[in-house]
Amino acid sequence: MDSLWNYFKNLFNKAEESSPSQPLIHEMISRTEAEREDYERWKNTIVCHRLMDWLNSQYAIYCVAPKDTDEAVDFLDTPSSKGFVIHFHQTGYSKRDATHFFDFLKEQVLALEYRSQISDLRTYNRPNWVETIERHYLKPGPRIRKEQQEDGRFLQKFGNIMIELELRNDQVFNLRFRATSYQDSLFKEAREFEELMQGIMG
Numbered sequence: 001m002d003s004l005w006n007y008f009k010n011l012f013n014k015a016e017e018s019s020p021s022q023p024l025i026h027e028m029i030s031r032t033e034a035e036r037e038d039y040e041r042w043k044n045t046i047v048c049h050r051l052m053d054w055l056n057s058q059y060a061i062y063c064v065a066p067k068d069t070d071e072a073v074d075f076l077d078t079p080s081s082k083g084f085v086i087h088f089h090q091t092g093y094s095k096r097d098a099t100h101f102f103d104f105l106k107e108q109v110l111a112l113e114y115r116s117q118i119s120d121l122r123t124y125n126r127p128n129w130v131e132t133i134e135r136h137y138l139k140p141g142p143r144i145r146k147e148q149q150e151d152g153r154f155l156q157k158f159g160n161i162m163i164e165l166e167l168r169n170d171q172v173f174n175l176r177f178r179a180t181s182y183q184d185s186l187f188k189e190a191r192e193f194e195e196l197m198q199g200i201m202g
Contacts, residue, residue: 025123029134031103042100051093051101055086056201063194076178080159082193083178089171098172099134102165105177106136108200109161114138117160129168136163153188156181158196 031039042048054070061068062075069075072090076083088098110116117137124131138161159181166174181190 023122024125024130025121027121029119029121029136038096039100039103042096043104047093047097048100048104051097052201055084056197059084059197059201077193080183081178081180082196083176085177086175087173088175089173093172095167095170095172098165098175102134102136102163102175105163105200106138108202109136109138109163112196112199113141113157114161115141126168130170132167132170134165134167137161138163154186156187156190158193159190 055073058069058073059075066075072087074085074087076085086098093101106116106119115138117139119134119136121132121134124133140155140157140160158179160179162176162178162180164174164176164178165172166176179190179193179196181187
């Protein structure tokens with residue numbers, strides 16, 4: 001009983017001490033066999049296809065009329081970072097749909113000759129909610145990174161890719177997808193984000 005009490009006491013102490021740099025919980029993402037089987041089924045559902053079609057159409061709208069996109073999505077476009085945020089709390093999609101889509105985006109990026117650097121989960125004690133961030137961080141695969149151009153610069157494809165799923169009190173809030181490229185003379189300029197969108201939506 002003493003060990004159980006100490007466990008809970010330490011957990012609450014950690015909750016008080018958690019901060020942006022000090023999460024209450026930090027662990028690797030691990031899907032159960034049942035979750036993996038459910039994911040494989042989900043990829044063939046109309047919900048998956050509808051979500052992909054919606055994001056694809058929103059990006060097409062953004063390219064010609066940025067102010068006309070749905071309020072449930074925003075696009076990021078800076079010299080070094082490109083991406084999007086889906087505000088799942090403003091949609092009718094479930095936590096299951098959002099989690100599977102989060103993993104689906106990782107799978108699609110891996111198919112573009114990327115490798116998984118880390119997939120982890122961090123939980124923070126915020127003033128008004130418990131925040132959980134699931135993260136997939138991917139980098140160009142070894143063949144891409146080792147290939148040099150004639151001018152000696154390295155290829156970076158679309159740059160490093162971060163996919164984050166944010167939950168508040170275990171309810172899905174946002175999904176963030178960001179490709180960040182190196183602005184460095186050692187690297188060739190990153191390929192267009194439009195090509196990346198075609199790759200993950202294809």
